[in-house]
Amino acid sequence: MDHYDSQQTNDYMQPEEDWDRDMLLDPAWEKQQRKTFTAWCNSHLRKAGTQIDNIEEDFRDGLKLMLLLEVISGERLAKPERGKMRVHKISNVNKALDFIASKGVKLVSIGAEEIVDGNVKMTLGMIWTIILRFAIQDISVEETSAKEGLLLWCQRKTAPYKNVNIQNFHISWKDGLGFCALIHRHRPELIDYGKLRKDDPLTNLNTAFDVAEKYLDIPKMLDAEDIVGTARPDEKAIMTYVSSFYHAFSGAQKAETAANRICKVLAVNQENEQLMEDYEKLASDLLEWIRRTIPWLENRAPENTMQAMQQKLEDFRDYRRLHKPPKVQEKCQLEINFNTLQTKLRLSNRPAFMPSEGKMVSDINNAWGGLEQAEKGYEEWLLNEIRRLERLDHLAEKFRQKASIHESWTDGKEAMLQQKDYETATLSEIKALLKKHEAFESDLAAHQDRVEQIAAIAQELNELDYYDSPSVNARCQKICDQWDNLGALTQKRREALERTEKLLETIDQLYLEYAKRAAPFNNWMEGAMEDLQDTFIVHTIEEIQGLTTAHEQFKATLPDADKERQAILGIHNEVSKIVQTYHVNMAGTNPYTTITPQEINGKWDHVRQLVPRRDQALMEEHTRQQQNERLRKQFGAQANVIGPWIQTKMEEIGRISIEMHGTLEDQLNHLRQYEKSIINYKPKIDQLEGDHQQIQEALIFDNKHTNYTMEHIRVGWEQLLTTIARTINEVENQILTRDAKGISQEQMNEFRASFNHFDRKKTGMMDSEDFRACLISMGYNMGEAEFARIMSIVDPNRLGVVTFQAFIDFMSRETADTDTADQVMASFKILAGDKNYITVDELRRELPPDQAEYCIARMAPYSGPDAVPGALDYMSFSTALYGESDL
Numbered sequence: 001m002d003h004y005d006s007q008q009t010n011d012y013m014q015p016e017e018d019w020d021r022d023m024l025l026d027p028a029w030e031k032q033q034r035k036t037f038t039a040w041c042n043s044h045l046r047k048a049g050t051q052i053d054n055i056e057e058d059f060r061d062g063l064k065l066m067l068l069l070e071v072i073s074g075e076r077l078a079k080p081e082r083g084k085m086r087v088h089k090i091s092n093v094n095k096a097l098d099f100i101a102s103k104g105v106k107l108v109s110i111g112a113e114e115i116v117d118g119n120v121k122m123t124l125g126m127i128w129t130i131i132l133r134f135a136i137q138d139i140s141v142e143e144t145s146a147k148e149g150l151l152l153w154c155q156r157k158t159a160p161y162k163n164v165n166i167q168n169f170h171i172s173w174k175d176g177l178g179f180c181a182l183i184h185r186h187r188p189e190l191i192d193y194g195k196l197r198k199d200d201p202l203t204n205l206n207t208a209f210d211v212a213e214k215y216l217d218i219p220k221m222l223d224a225e226d227i228v229g230t231a232r233p234d235e236k237a238i239m240t241y242v243s244s245f246y247h248a249f250s251g252a253q254k255a256e257t258a259a260n261r262i263c264k265v266l267a268v269n270q271e272n273e274q275l276m277e278d279y280e281k282l283a284s285d286l287l288e289w290i291r292r293t294i295p296w297l298e299n300r301a302p303e304n305t306m307q308a309m310q311q312k313l314e315d316f317r318d319y320r321r322l323h324k325p326p327k328v329q330e331k332c333q334l335e336i337n338f339n340t341l342q343t344k345l346r347l348s349n350r351p352a353f354m355p356s357e358g359k360m361v362s363d364i365n366n367a368w369g370g371l372e373q374a375e376k377g378y379e380e381w382l383l384n385e386i387r388r389l390e391r392l393d394h395l396a397e398k399f400r401q402k403a404s405i406h407e408s409w410t411d412g413k414e415a416m417l418q419q420k421d422y423e424t425a426t427l428s429e430i431k432a433l434l435k436k437h438e439a440f441e442s443d444l445a446a447h448q449d450r451v452e453q454i455a456a457i458a459q460e461l462n463e464l465d466y467y468d469s470p471s472v473n474a475r476c477q478k479i480c481d482q483w484d485n486l487g488a489l490t491q492k493r494r495e496a497l498e499r500t501e502k503l504l505e506t507i508d509q510l511y512l513e514y515a516k517r518a519a520p521f522n523n524w525m526e527g528a529m530e531d532l533q534d535t536f537i538v539h540t541i542e543e544i545q546g547l548t549t550a551h552e553q554f555k556a557t558l559p560d561a562d563k564e565r566q567a568i569l570g571i572h573n574e575v576s577k578i579v580q581t582y583h584v585n586m587a588g589t590n591p592y593t594t595i596t597p598q599e600i601n602g603k604w605d606h607v608r609q610l611v612p613r614r615d616q617a618l619m620e621e622h623t624r625q626q627q628n629e630r631l632r633k634q635f636g637a638q639a640n641v642i643g644p645w646i647q648t649k650m651e652e653i654g655r656i657s658i659e660m661h662g663t664l665e666d667q668l669n670h671l672r673q674y675e676k677s678i679i680n681y682k683p684k685i686d687q688l689e690g691d692h693q694q695i696q697e698a699l700i701f702d703n704k705h706t707n708y709t710m711e712h713i714r715v716g717w718e719q720l721l722t723t724i725a726r727t728i729n730e731v732e733n734q735i736l737t738r739d740a741k742g743i744s745q746e747q748m749n750e751f752r753a754s755f756n757h758f759d760r761k762k763t764g765m766m767d768s769e770d771f772r773a774c775l776i777s778m779g780y781n782m783g784e785a786e787f788a789r790i791m792s793i794v795d796p797n798r799l800g801v802v803t804f805q806a807f808i809d810f811m812s813r814e815t816a817d818t819d820t821a822d823q824v825m826a827s828f829k830i831l832a833g834d835k836n837y838i839t840v841d842e843l844r845r846e847l848p849p850d851q852a853e854y855c856i857a858r859m860a861p862y863s864g865p866d867a868v869p870g871a872l873d874y875m876s877f878s879t880a881l882y883g884e885s886d887l
Contacts, residue, residue: 090116
């Protein structure tokens with residue numbers, strides 16, 4: 001006999017090793033197989049009131065062999081031969097072998113003569129074939145069968161146990177912990193697994209064998225000493241013994257499967273409740289952040305200094321750059337979590353989730369809209385306030401300069417007007433005093449414009465709410481009061497001089513002419529110096545070009561002014577010549593003016609020095625404006641690319657969400673790749689943010705090179721990220737719905753085609769009339785009441801539109817398989833048995849501790865007054881898990 005093989009037509013099991021008729025079994029293996037196979041046969045034969053003692057002797061006449069097959073198969077074999085002759089024995093053994101072959105087992109080289117002759121190896125091979133067919137073949141775990149199925153079952157059951165690693169049916173069982181783990185997994189009260197030691201295999205094996213025999217009715221088929229003393233225990237002996245454990249616990253396996261189904265439902269319920277809590281917390285945190293942020297953005301209390309307002313602007317930039325982006329992500333994630341939760345609740349036949357009052361997605365969107373409105377107003381206010389402070393600082397400096405110049409000019413004028421020098425003067429001196437007074441009046445009139453300018457600047461500072469207006473007003477009032485006093489004193493002195501003029505006849509016309517020409521020229525030089533030193537603020541290159549043009553025009557007038565200066569100095573020289581010629585006693589001064597030639601020359605030289613300084617200042621400002629223009633163009637060029645890109649991507653996402661092709665997984669992968677390409681564009685947005693910050697730091701307030709503002713780009717970018725994330729979430733929810741409801745890809749494609757056909761506006765949503773037409777096209781015959789009921793399902797918020805997710809939810813519900821609920825309740829009945837209820841102790845034994853307690857807590861309120869004490873009845877169980885409507 002070469003080898004034997006047990007195999008059905010469906011090839012249920014391949015032989016683990018061959019039986020070689022020309023070679024003997026390993027003595028240790030033969031001993032183990034003898035004991036194991038004998039014990040296995042007796043575990044069945046004792047049901048018929050008999051047993052065997054010697055496996056190769058007791059089966060020789062075929063009688064007990066036929067009896068064994070009848071017991072394990074539950075069928076009747078042909079009537080055995082009762083004779084004692086060899087032919088009778090061979091006939092009985094052949095009847096047994098024929099019965100085995102009729103069960104689809106192909107016997108190779110096993111003959112009746114060898115069994116009758118007591119061939120040990122062939123007899124063991126035949127018994128192993130019977131064990132394979134009737135004890136191991138039907139074992140199946142996750143589409144595996146026979147040996148692989150039995151091994152997978154052992155691995156699953158012993159996986160949680162320390163020091164247990166079942167990889168085969170020989171050395172993996174030598175330390176005895178595998179057998180102990182199998183028993184403890186199903187009957188933990190029988191073995192204290194924590195006290196077992198890996199280095200004490202004899203104790204472990206004997207413990208397992210004794211407990212199995214005493215409490216599980218599994219006969220002792222192996223000897224601990226033989227297993228420990230063998231380098232590689234016999235695989236067939238181990239498999240035979242382990243299969244007895246499998247069959248002993250098969251009933252427990254069914255209960256465990258039922259418990260697993262219940263655990264799955266409980267886990268889904270717990271997960272959904274956790275998602276609800278997470279949504280409530282995230283929504284509360286986001287709304288609280290918005291509530292705290294809006295008052296800050298709505299605070300319009302101005303600062304008094306440019307530095308303080310610049311700090312406010314920097315704080316606003318930090319908010320935009322650091323604080324807001326994470327909140328945008330939280331808002332997007334909140335919407336995704338909400339949609340996912342609603343989908344999971346629908347798939348679990350649970351009511352839709354209704355957030356707490358004021359925490360709906362629409363509430364958060366409304367609050368977010370208020371935040372962005374306040375944000376936009378705050379930024380505009382900041383920029384306007386900075387412009388105002390800049391204007392105020394410029395006006396205040398201009399006021400101080402003009403006031404200082406005027407105060408310098410008026411210094412001593414009151415004392416001069418109050419002199420009584422004309423009382424003792426000669427006629428010529430009086431004439432000179434009169435002319436001098438006329439020159440003073442001319443000078444006074446020339447300063448009238450400056451006084452009016454000072455008053456106008458002060459008035460503008462008041463209108464612009466300048467923080468130091470009181471001191472400005474006080475100084476302006478002092479200048480105006482002094483000006484009025486100068487006018488009164490001037491009028492009083494003129495009247496005195498005119499009274500004296502009748503007595504005086506002579507006046508030096510040359511001095512008068514000098515004084516009259518010197519005063520305007522001096523005033524012109526003072527005005528020129530003031531203009532050349534005047535600060536300027538420009539915002540465009542055109543403005544600086546205008547100032548440059550005006551300065552060039554001023555420089556063109558310098559030659560004529562120099563001629564006037566020389567003419568005035570010529571008059572003074574003529575006076576000096578006359579004084580020298582005629583020895584006139586003039587005391588060396590011009591009685592009609594205090595403006596000396598030295599002052600004229602000094603101021604002229606100062607004007608000449610200020611001209612190149614003004615050139616340099618204008619040139620530097622021109623360079624700065626060129627840099628600002630470069631920044632505008634740089635920003636405009638990028639914004640004009642990024643803005644249309646964002647719009648194009650938004651349109652593409654809209655088309656993708658409507659015109660999706662392929663499987664949902666293909667669509668999801670495509671959308672994720674698309675999202676990745678969009679995220680990869682983020683550095684360009686950051687670069688544009690950097691350019692925008694440079695523009696703000698340069699105080700550039702407008703840009704003619706683009707119609708896009710940074711605010712437009714930010715809002716568009718945030719909408720783009722939110723839209724692609726929402727689209728991906730919709731596809732994920734469609735996958736959840738498809739998988740949960742068992743929708744095929746062809747059905748999903750048909751749903752998409754129908755939806756797209758009736759989505760006439762191509763917005764990704766059908767209005768109610770389009771949805772009605774779609775239902776009619778699919779064979780629904782309904783009245784207004786039925787259509788209203790369907791709309792309440794697909795449009796619970798009464799928005800008047802139906803999304804694709806709501807559409808497939810409805811279509812899948814129409815074709816939904818209710819087996820899930822039936823299976824869970826069937827699992828309940830398996831655990832309950834004929835009692836129609838489960839005790840709390842049974843539930844705690846069959847389920848993991850946390851889920852058992854969760855289930856008990858959920859079901860307790862539904863136990864009526866007639867319920868069994870300490871137990872959960874069928875109605876309590878179904879109502880707690882599924883509500884009162886479905887089950």
